[in-house]
Amino acid sequence: MTSRIFYIARNTFREAVRDRVLYNLVAFALLMTGGAVLVGQVSIGIERLVVINLGLTAISLFGIVIAIFIGIGLVSKEIEKRTLYTILSRPVRRWEFVTGKFFGLSGTLVVNTFFMGLGIFAALLYVAHHFEKSDAWVLVAIYLIVLQFIIVTALTLFFSSFSSPLLSAVFAFSLFVIGTFSEDLRGFASVAHGLTGWLATGASYIVPNIAALNVISSVAHSQPIAGALVLYNTGYALLYSAMAVCGATLVFERRNLK
Amino acid sequence: MKGSRQVASGATLLLLLCLAGSVFMLRRVERIRSGATLHEVLFISSPQAAKRLSLGYNGLMADIYWTRAVQYFGSHHAQGAQEYKLLAPLLDITTALDPHLTVAYEFGSTFLSTKPPNGAGEPEKAVKLVEYGIKNNPDDWHLYYNLGFIYYLELKDYKSAADAFRQGSQLPHAHPWLKILAARMSEHAGDLETARMMWSAAYQTSSDKQVKANAAAHLRALDVDETVPVLESIVDKYRKATGRVPSNFVDLVQAGALAAIPRDPSGRPYKIMPDGHVEVSNPDALPFIEKGTPPGYVAPKPKFSGSE
Amino acid sequence: MSAIEILGLEKTYAVGFLRKQEKRALHPLHLAIGDGEIFGFLGPNGAGKTTTLKMLMGLVSPSAGSARILQMDFRNPAVKAQIGFLPEQPYFYDYLTARELLDYYGQLSGLGGKDRSLRIRELLGKVGLQQAGDVQLRKFSKGMLQRVGIAQAILHDPKVVFLDEPMSGLDPMGRREVRDLMEQLKQEGKTIFFSTHILLDAEALCDRVAILHQGELKGVGSIATLTAGIKGKVEVFWQGSNIPASMQSLGAECHVTGDTVRAIISEEFQDNAIDLLRRDKLRLISIVPLRKSLEDYFMQQVKPGATSGAGA
Numbered sequence: 001m002t003s004r005i006f007y008i009a010r011n012t013f014r015e016a017v018r019d020r021v022l023y024n025l026v027a028f029a030l031l032m033t034g035g036a037v038l039v040g041q042v043s044i045g046i047e048r049l050v051v052i053n054l055g056l057t058a059i060s061l062f063g064i065v066i067a068i069f070i071g072i073g074l075v076s077k078e079i080e081k082r083t084l085y086t087i088l089s090r091p092v093r094r095w096e097f098v099t100g101k102f103f104g105l106s107g108t109l110v111v112n113t114f115f116m117g118l119g120i121f122a123a124l125l126y127v128a129h130h131f132e133k134s135d136a137w138v139l140v141a142i143y144l145i146v147l148q149f150i151i152v153t154a155l156t157l158f159f160s161s162f163s164s165p166l167l168s169a170v171f172a173f174s175l176f177v178i179g180t181f182s183e184d185l186r187g188f189a190s191v192a193h194g195l196t197g198w199l200a201t202g203a204s205y206i207v208p209n210i211a212a213l214n215v216i217s218s219v220a221h222s223q224p225i226a227g228a229l230v231l232y233n234t235g236y237a238l239l240y241s242a243m244a245v246c247g248a249t250l251v252f253e254r255r256n257l258k
Numbered sequence: 259m260k261g262s263r264q265v266a267s268g269a270t271l272l273l274l275l276c277l278a279g280s281v282f283m284l285r286r287v288e289r290i291r292s293g294a295t296l297h298e299v300l301f302i303s304s305p306q307a308a309k310r311l312s313l314g315y316n317g318l319m320a321d322i323y324w325t326r327a328v329q330y331f332g333s334h335h336a337q338g339a340q341e342y343k344l345l346a347p348l349l350d351i352t353t354a355l356d357p358h359l360t361v362a363y364e365f366g367s368t369f370l371s372t373k374p375p376n377g378a379g380e381p382e383k384a385v386k387l388v389e390y391g392i393k394n395n396p397d398d399w400h401l402y403y404n405l406g407f408i409y410y411l412e413l414k415d416y417k418s419a420a421d422a423f424r425q426g427s428q429l430p431h432a433h434p435w436l437k438i439l440a441a442r443m444s445e446h447a448g449d450l451e452t453a454r455m456m457w458s459a460a461y462q463t464s465s466d467k468q469v470k471a472n473a474a475a476h477l478r479a480l481d482v483d484e485t486v487p488v489l490e491s492i493v494d495k496y497r498k499a500t501g502r503v504p505s506n507f508v509d510l511v512q513a514g515a516l517a518a519i520p521r522d523p524s525g526r527p528y529k530i531m532p533d534g535h536v537e538v539s540n541p542d543a544l545p546f547i548e549k550g551t552p553p554g555y556v557a558p559k560p561k562f563s564g565s566e
Numbered sequence: 567m568s569a570i571e572i573l574g575l576e577k578t579y580a581v582g583f584l585r586k587q588e589k590r591a592l593h594p595l596h597l598a599i600g601d602g603e604i605f606g607f608l609g610p611n612g613a614g615k616t617t618t619l620k621m622l623m624g625l626v627s628p629s630a631g632s633a634r635i636l637q638m639d640f641r642n643p644a645v646k647a648q649i650g651f652l653p654e655q656p657y658f659y660d661y662l663t664a665r666e667l668l669d670y671y672g673q674l675s676g677l678g679g680k681d682r683s684l685r686i687r688e689l690l691g692k693v694g695l696q697q698a699g700d701v702q703l704r705k706f707s708k709g710m711l712q713r714v715g716i717a718q719a720i721l722h723d724p725k726v727v728f729l730d731e732p733m734s735g736l737d738p739m740g741r742r743e744v745r746d747l748m749e750q751l752k753q754e755g756k757t758i759f760f761s762t763h764i765l766l767d768a769e770a771l772c773d774r775v776a777i778l779h780q781g782e783l784k785g786v787g788s789i790a791t792l793t794a795g796i797k798g799k800v801e802v803f804w805q806g807s808n809i810p811a812s813m814q815s816l817g818a819e820c821h822v823t824g825d826t827v828r829a830i831i832s833e834e835f836q837d838n839a840i841d842l843l844r845r846d847k848l849r850l851i852s853i854v855p856l857r858k859s860l861e862d863y864f865m866q867q868v869k870p871g872a873t874s875g876a877g878a
Contacts, residue, residue, distance in 0.1 A: 007673040011659075018661040081657045086718055089623045089651035089728075090674045091643055095265050183295050184322055186288075187329045205281050212287045217301040218294070229290045236283035239276045246273035253266055257625040261643060 004092055005100040012104025013111075016070050025062050025069075026112060032058035033119045037127055047127040052220040055120040056141055059113060060216070063149050067109055068172050071156030074101045075248070076165040079257055088257075095249040102157055102245050109149040117142045134222035140230060141219040147237035148213045152176055154244035155208065161252040179210035208240060296330055299347045305354030312355060320356030323348055327362070331369055332468065335376070342378040345370060349387055357394035360401065361466050363387060367404035368460070368469050371412045376472070381412040400463060402426025403436060406443075410456060416443045435459050454480050478523035479546035482538060486549040489520060489528060489536040503534050522550075567637070569726050569757040570599040570622075574631030577617050591617045592781045594631055599759055599774075604752050606768035607761040609778035610868060615761035616654055618778075619730050623651055636725060647676065650719035654730040656711060660704035664695055664714050667703060668721060675722040689717040694743065708735040716747060720756075727751060729760035733767055745771060765860045775860070777867050784867040793858040796866070798833040802843075803851040810842040826851065 016022055036054035037047070075098070078084040087097065117139075124135060155175055159168035178185070182204055189200030213233055215225055302308050312319040327348035334342055349366045352359060369377045370384035388405045395401060406422035409415045420443035427436035435455060442452045457480065461473035492515050497503050504510055507519045507530065519527050526539035528550070538550045545557060574594040581589045592614040599605045607615050620626040622633055622640055633640040636648055658667055665686060672682040690696050693713040698706070706714065712735065719727055732748070733741045748758055748771055762768055768775055769789060776786045785792055807822050809829075814820075816838055818831040831839055836853065843850050 004674055007670065011670050015659065015661055082653060082655075083657055083659055085620075085623070085625060085653040086651060086656065086658070086671065086715075087674065088625060089646065089649065090671065090722075091646040091676060092674050093261075093265070093643065095269065181322065183288075184325060187325065191329070191332075205284065209284055209287070211295055212284070212291065217298045221301055226290055229287060232283050232286040232290065236280055236287055239280040239283060243273050243276035243280060246269045246276060249269045250266060250273070253262055253269070254627070256627060257620070261641070 001093075001096060004096050005103065008092070008097060008100025009102075009104035009107060012074070012101050013107050015073075016105065016108040019070065022066060022070065022108075022112070025066050026115060029058045029062040029116050030119045032062075033116075033123050037123050048124065049220050051120065051123045051127055052138060052141075053216060055123060056138070056145065056216045056219070059116045059120070059142065060145050060148065060214075063109060063113060063116070063145065064152055064173075064176055066112060067105070067149050067152045068156050068169050070105060070108065071153050071172065072160055072165040072168045074105060074157050075160040075252065076163065076168055080165065084257060094253050098157065098161070098249050098252055099245060102154060102241075102248075105153050105157075106150050109153065110146060113142060113146050113149070132222075134224075137215075137219045137222065137225055140225045141215050144213045144215055144230070144233060147233060148210055150241050151179075151208045151210070151213075151237055151244075154241035154248075158244045158248040158251070161248040162255065175208060176210060179208040180214075181211070182207050182209045183211050209236070213237065296326060296344055296348070299344055299351065302347070302351065305350045308351040309354055316355045320352050320359055323352040323355065324359060324362055327352055328365070328466075328468070331365075338375060340374045342369075342374070345378045346380055346383045346387075353387065353390060357391070360391065360395060360398060363391035363401055364404055364464055364469055365466055367408050368472055371408045373412070381408055384408050385413075397429060399426040399429040399432035399436065402429070403433070403459065403463065406436075406439065407456065407460065410443070419443050433459065433463060450480055450484055475545050478544060479548070481523050482544055482547045483549045485520065485522070486528075486536050486538075490534065492516065493530055493534050493536060497534060503532060504530055506530055567601050568598045568634075569601045569603070569636060570597070570605075570759060571634040572597040572618070572622075572631075573633055575618065575621055575628050575633055576630045577614075577621060577626065578629045590781050592621075593783075595778075595783055597776060597783070597786065599757060602752065602755055602757055603773045604748065604758045604771050605760070606772035606775035607759065607778065608763065608765065608768055608775050608864065609761075610763055612780075613778040614781040615778055616730055619651075619653075619728055619761060622728065647722065648725045650722070650724040650727045652712075652715045652719040652727075652729045652732055655734060656715040658703050658711065658714065658718075661702065663700045663702050664690065664706075664717075665699045667714065668718060671718045672721055677722055685721060685723075689721060693717045693747070709737065709740040712736060712740070712744070716744065720751065724756070726757045726759065729758065731762055732760055733762060733764055741767065765864055769860050777864060779868050785863070789860055792863045793860060796858045796862045798858055799830055799856045800833055800836050801852075801854045801856055802829045802831065802836075802839055803827070803853075804829075804843055805849040805851060808846065808848060810846045810848070812842055813839065816842075830856070 033051070033055040036051045036058075039050050039054065075084075078087075084097075088094065120138065120142075121131075121135070124138075125131065152172060156168055156172040159171045163171065185200060185207065186204040189197055189204050192200050218225065302311070308319070308323075309316060327345060330348060331342060331345055345366075349362055349370065352362045356362075366384050366387045370387065371377060371379075371381035373379045385405065385408055388401055388408065392398075392401045392405065402422050402425050406419040406426070409419035409422060420440050423436045423440035423443065426432055427440055439452070439455060439459070442449070442455070454477065457473045457476045461470055461477065464470050464473065492510060493504060496510060496513065496515060500513075504513075507516060507527065510516045511519060521527050522538045522544060524538075524540065524543040526543070529537050529539055531537055536550060537552055538544055538547065541547065541551045541555055541557070551557075572595050574596055575592065576594040577590075577592040579589045579591055581587050595618060607618070609615050617626065621628045622635070624641060624646075635645050638645050659670075662670065668686045668689065669682060672685065677685065686699075690699050693716055695710060695713055695717070698710060703711070703714065712732065716729075716732065719729065729748075732744055736744065745767065748760070751758055772789065774786065774788050775792070777784045802818075804827055805825060807825065807827060809820050809822075809827060813829065816831050816835045818829040818835075818839070820827055820829045829839070833855070840850065840853075
């Protein structure tokens with residue numbers, strides 16, 4: 001059972017790596033980081049700030065796009081193109097398929113982020129000519145961004161299990177955007193009364209809390225990040241993703257494949 | 259499908275567990291970084307930068323920052339904060355994104371200028387904010403009122419207040435009180451009557467709950483500040499007439515000096531102290547009062563839940 | 567012993583904007599296929615053949631009924647290890663090479679490493695793709711994809727093989743190769759259940775067939791049994807280009823080619839035709855009995871209840 005999940009994950013990774021879209025997006029992200037170096041040159045003294053801000057934002061945005069683009073292929077495309085038929089006629093359980101796909105794509109994103117992260121550190125070295133101790137916090141920021149990717153991947157997988165590729169992408173992206181403002185949603189819920197209040201509170205916990213995983217500005221200003229924050233965020237991201245994958249499993253288990 | 263049913267129930271159970279777990283983790287995260295998103299406001303180098311970051315969705319972002327400003331102030335105030343560092347940046351960004359959000363100027367004119375703990379104690383910043391508002395909304399008389407309010411209340415600059423009221427009174431649809439207030443500034447600035455007019459105007463013309471509640475509390479305080487000296491003079495007259503201080507107002511009613519036992523705006527009866535002073539029964543219920551408090555009394559922070 | 571038993575499988579879809587109407591894709595189907603048979607599942611497009619196969623594969627859940635494959639409930643995961651499936655117009659991960667695809671599928675089927683490489687080499691040879699093993703599938707022709715499809719279906723040496731339109735899109739040579747392959751599988755003792763709408767292939771291969779039309783089973787049995795009831799036809803050639811008047815009334819189809827007329831008439835009117843020709847002094851060249859074909863039987867089954875021949 002576990003070996004099947006591993007094989008599916010590995011094949012998903014292979015598929016992502018051979019997808020040309022991936023390379024274009026990674027190249028673009030690296031380009032943006034390079035651009036950050038130029039922008040930094042314009043105002044002396046804040047090159048480091050600009051490189052970190054722009055670089056991390058580029059990684060974040062492009063990573064989300066990659067997660068969604070490749071994520072919609074996880075199930076929707078397989079059903080559309082009917083590659084799934086010959087897989088499921090083998091002793092592969094549907095939930096193994098879903099889980100394997102999730103791990104495969106998460107693995108892809110981690111590897112991607114690694115390369116994009118190298119780009120940022122290269123740019124930092126270039127503008128500052130040496131590393132500072134506070135640059136280590138950039139690693140923490142990147143780690144938290146990877147957690148965001150994992151959440152978005154899980155969500156895309158969930159939508160992918162019952163929607164068309166296009167709709168899955170739209171839903172996942174919308175949830176990501178709403179998730180960026182999840183704290184404001186919670187704030188609104190705390191002053192709303194009655195049913196609206198309950199709904200808003202519920203929504204604010206169902207929606208992925210992307211804002212909590214975004215420490216880009218703090219890191220750019222060399223602020224330290226609390227260890228407890230990283231710990232609880234990890235727990236949150238993993239539990240939330242597991243929840244979405246369970247949801248995907250539930251939906252996919254009963255789905256009729258046309 | 260036995261196998262399928264097992265998977266389905268297993269997945270459902272796991273899903274609910276993960277949901278509960280994620281909520282638990284999230285609450286922990288929030289506790290650690292409470293207000294962190296708000297603090298990032300300090301990292302935005304200028305309101306103009308905020309505009310750029312909004313990618314064109316200025317209106318929506320303005321609303322979001324406005325909501326954040328209101329909640330920031332409300333929650334910090336409820337916790338007894340003595341400073342509100344982020345209020346000015348939040349309001350600056352809100353108004354930079356949407357210069358026509360007049361309620362933001364009104365909010366700032368009250369809560370940026372007032373001294374802590376009921377405000378940020380930054381009247382100069384408040385003035386700048388409202389002047390920016392006037393520049394972008396030249397036909398809004400209300401903003402001139404807000405400006406005059408700041409000068410009158412915190413800066414005690416009655417001339418500038420009068421100028422502001424006068425300018426505002428010349429605009430179309432201006433509230434008639436602006437002319438009156440402009441006139442009173444020159445002679446009767448320190449009067450209770452003027453203060454009462456100011457706060458009445460604030461209460462009537464504001465659309466924000468917190469501002470209204472604040473104004474109502476001030477009006478009640480003015481009531482007390484007016485009533486207490488009157489009561490004390492009646493007590494004094496009685497003392498001069500009978501040679502002793504009345505123990506309570508029942509004596510005065512029986513003596514025909516008062517029609518009924520006087521009550522303060524919170525509904526509680528006034529008390530007569532042995533030395534002839536009049537005090538309120540429960541000073542904590544009446545924020546902002548300056549008369550009728552026991553000696554050495556320190557007021558707690560008032561709450562503006564908007565329920566007044 | 568039956569390799570496959572279909573016990574009342576049926577499928578109804580809810581259609582329409584509000585999902586209020588019902589569309590019956592398959593009426594309750596009862597079928598038994600014996601061990602080592604090549605069984606043909608025939609019917610026009612839209613008859614419900616693919617729906618049946620998908621239900622057996624667990625891709626679609628039946629509205630009612632069940633099935634047993636190799637004496638196990640068809641939903642039992644252990645069954646999957648013993649069966650192979652080739653879907654209609656298959657599409658495989660086009661970024662993989664043939665070898666990589668078979669390797670992946672082999673892993674999923676639980677084949678061990680050494681076993682796998684051996685089998686893959688063997689199969690690539692069997693389906694005639696030895697040269698194309700390391701070419702990406704996106705470069706494969708339709709025929710080559712079909713062959714990869716068959717390879718993955720028999721990769722793990724299953725006892726029962728399900729093929730949905732295995733000849734579709736193949737040129738005559740390709741069709742011949744697939745036919746030979748299927749014969750070979752039968753020699754190896756496998757049971758083959760395949761659906762097609764090309765009757766000639768069914769005639770050549772099948773031990774028994776079933777005919778499905780608009781979701782209903784119209785006939786089951788060996789070809790000989792099914793065609794027994796069909797009235798035979800004969801082909802009559804005579805010289806000249808004249809057609810005797812009453813020939814048409816015999817229900818003859820006549821074609822004139824140069825100096826010869828060719829007519830097809832029912833067996834029972836054979837003697838009447840000869841008489842007509844003699845009366846008109848036309849010279850008879852030959853009379854040849856035509857083989858009773860499955861096609862005739864098929865048309866008979868499909869025509870009567872048909873509202874439209876080409877289903878949805």
